[in-house]
Amino acid sequence: MTLLRTQLGNTLRGHRLRQRRTLRDVSGVARVSLGYLSEVERGQKEASSELLASLCAALDLPMSQVLRDVSDAAALEEAASAPTPLPTAQAAEVVASAA
């Protein structure tokens, strides 16, 4: 099952690492404990809406972008876990008529 906190944690950690910043730096700017930020990044704690807003501000990212990234990651996970569709009767007919 896709969980928001897992995807959100991965996304936040990805942005922090791309900015080459430490947990200490971002947690200090966002005024959250280093341990708590670490747990949020690992998907072990739910971030409150206020904390998420603070983390986005600390990373200098609009929340809409972070949520877009989380949506994209969730879509990939949904696609990977979706059942493979079987060929339909309609598709078989198209092949037969083309032969």
Place this chain on the structure above:
Amino acid sequence: MTLLRTQLGNTLRGHRLRQRRTLRDVSGVARVSLGYLSEVERGQKEASSELLASLCAALDLPMSQVLRDVSDAAALEEAASAPTPLPTAQAAEVVASAA
């Protein structure tokens, strides 16, 4: 300040209403109390990741789509609250040289 729970609540309520479904129906399918769902929809309670997954399933929507809608709503709110940019010196020079 854009808050995730506000945008998420609006988005979930919008989907439920477009499906012409009641709080009672969706809360029953998602196995959450009607009162709690109502508070989530009004942005008064944070939905846990597990509850969000249950609500998406009850609404028959991929979580990625709900998060995409939330991102779009957040982007609109960010644009509305962004300061209006002033004309830059460069733009003024272009006007002057064109005269």
